[in-house]
Amino acid sequence: MRNEKSRFFRLIVLLFNGIWSVPLVFIIRAIRPIVTIKIGTFFSTRIGHFVADTAQQWAANKKNPWNIICLYWLPDNTCNIQWEKMVRRNLFVHSWVYYIDRWNRLLPGGEKHYLPSTCTGSLDINGFLENTGDSFSFLSNEENDAKSWLRSKGWREGNPFVCLMVRDSLYLNQDPLHSNKYDWSYHSYRNSDIHTYSLAIEWLANNGVWVIRMGKIASERMLLSHPMVIDYAFDKGKSDLLDIWLFANCNLCISSGTGPDMISDVYRRPTLFVNFIPVIRLFSWSHSFIYPKHLIWESSGIYLTLSEHLDHSFVSTEEYRMAGIKIINLLPDEILNAVQESWERITGIWINDKDDTKDKEQFWAKLKTSPEYLELHGFIHPESRLLSSFLRDNKFFYK
Numbered sequence: 001m002r003n004e005k006s007r008f009f010r011l012i013v014l015l016f017n018g019i020w021s022v023p024l025v026f027i028i029r030a031i032r033p034i035v036t037i038k039i040g041t042f043f044s045t046r047i048g049h050f051v052a053d054t055a056q057q058w059a060a061n062k063k064n065p066w067n068i069i070c071l072y073w074l075p076d077n078t079c080n081i082q083w084e085k086m087v088r089r090n091l092f093v094h095s096w097v098y099y100i101d102r103w104n105r106l107l108p109g110g111e112k113h114y115l116p117s118t119c120t121g122s123l124d125i126n127g128f129l130e131n132t133g134d135s136f137s138f139l140s141n142e143e144n145d146a147k148s149w150l151r152s153k154g155w156r157e158g159n160p161f162v163c164l165m166v167r168d169s170l171y172l173n174q175d176p177l178h179s180n181k182y183d184w185s186y187h188s189y190r191n192s193d194i195h196t197y198s199l200a201i202e203w204l205a206n207n208g209v210w211v212i213r214m215g216k217i218a219s220e221r222m223l224l225s226h227p228m229v230i231d232y233a234f235d236k237g238k239s240d241l242l243d244i245w246l247f248a249n250c251n252l253c254i255s256s257g258t259g260p261d262m263i264s265d266v267y268r269r270p271t272l273f274v275n276f277i278p279v280i281r282l283f284s285w286s287h288s289f290i291y292p293k294h295l296i297w298e299s300s301g302i303y304l305t306l307s308e309h310l311d312h313s314f315v316s317t318e319e320y321r322m323a324g325i326k327i328i329n330l331l332p333d334e335i336l337n338a339v340q341e342s343w344e345r346i347t348g349i350w351i352n353d354k355d356d357t358k359d360k361e362q363f364w365a366k367l368k369t370s371p372e373y374l375e376l377h378g379f380i381h382p383e384s385r386l387l388s389s390f391l392r393d394n395k396f397f398y399k
Helices: 002-030 047-061 081-090 097-106 128-132 140-152 170-174 184-190 194-206 240-249 261-266 306-311 317-322 332-346 354-367 388-393
Strands: 036-040 068-072 161-165 210-213 252-255 271-274 288-291 294-297 325-328
Touching: 002 097, 036 097, 047 081, 047 128, 047 261, 068 097, 081 240, 140 240, 161 194, 161 240, 184 317, 194 210, 194 332, 240 261, 252 261, 252 332, 261 271, 271 332, 288 332, 288 388, 306 354, 317 325, 332 388, 354 388
Parallel strands: 036 068, 161 210, 161 252, 252 271, 271 288
Antiparallel strands: 294 325
C-alpha cells in the first residue's frame, strides 16, 4: 500500500511539473536545427560506472561545438557524496532537469535529445580521458582534509603510496544501494583472497612505499602489521572524500578488477590488474598492466592458452563452471612478481628488451582476433600490456 501511494504521489508531481516542462520540451525540439540540447542522467549506484561515465562525458563535452548543450540530473541517493559534489561542480546538474528528461522520453520523437549515461559500457575506447589530460579538481579544503588524514598515519608529503583494492562479495551484499535486491554471486569469479597479497604488500612497504588497502566494506582484515600499511577498509576515519582522493592521487593502483579502480583510471594513475579475468576486458585505454588468474580445464588439468582465454571470455561464474573451466587464483609469489615488475616500470627501473617488445606485439595481435575486440577496444594506450613476468612463468600462454 505504501509503495502504491508513493507511486501515485510521484505521478501527481510529474503531471504537475509537466505544466512547464512539456512546453519546454517542444521548444528544445523546435530549436534543434540551431542548438541541440541533450538531456540525461548517470548510472550512479555503482562507483565504477558513476565515475567513468561522468568523467568521460565531461571530457567529451570539451570537444563539443558551441551549439551542443548537455543538461543532467542526479537521483536523490548516489554511491559517493564526494563524487556527486564534484560532478555538480563540473557539469550542468540540476534537479529540475529530471522533469524535462522524463517528458522528453514520454513524448514520441525525443530520441535525438536523450543522453544515455554511456554508449560504450563505461569503457573509454575513444581515449577522451587521455586526450583531455585532466579531470575534476579537488577544492583546497578537500586536499587539506585528505592529506591531514594521511599525515595522522605517519605519511609525509612526497611519500609514494599505493592503493590496493581486492574484491570480495561483501560490499554488494551489504551496501544499502545493492543488498537484498539481487543475487550477486554470478560475480564471484572476480573475488580474491587479501592474504595472498601479503608478500607484495610487505615488499612495497619495505621499499618505502605506503600501502593503503581500500574498500568501504571488506570481509577480512589484513593479518600483516607494518607501520607503512593501512587497512583503510576497517579504519574509523574512512570517508567518501578519502575514497576518491586516495585513488585519484596514488602512485599506483593495484586492483583485482572492481569499480573503485575507475577513479585511478580517470585521474590517469597507473593501474595493475592482478587476478583479473577475462583478459579481453583489460583497460586498453589506460596506463595499465594485467596479470590474469589461471584457467584450467577440469577434465585434463591443462592450463588454457591465451587463444582459449579469448574463446571463453565469460562474465559469470556459472559460465566457467558449465564450460568445465576451473578458476585458479594467483599464488603470493606470482602477485609479488606482478607488483615488482609494475613498480619497476612506473619508476623507470625496468628496461624492455627485444622479447618484451615482441611479446607485447604478439599479445595485441592475438587480442585483435577476438570477435569482442572492436566492441571493447579502440584507443590503445602505449603502456597497456600483459606483464612480462606472467609470460616468463607461463611460456605455454601463446601456444
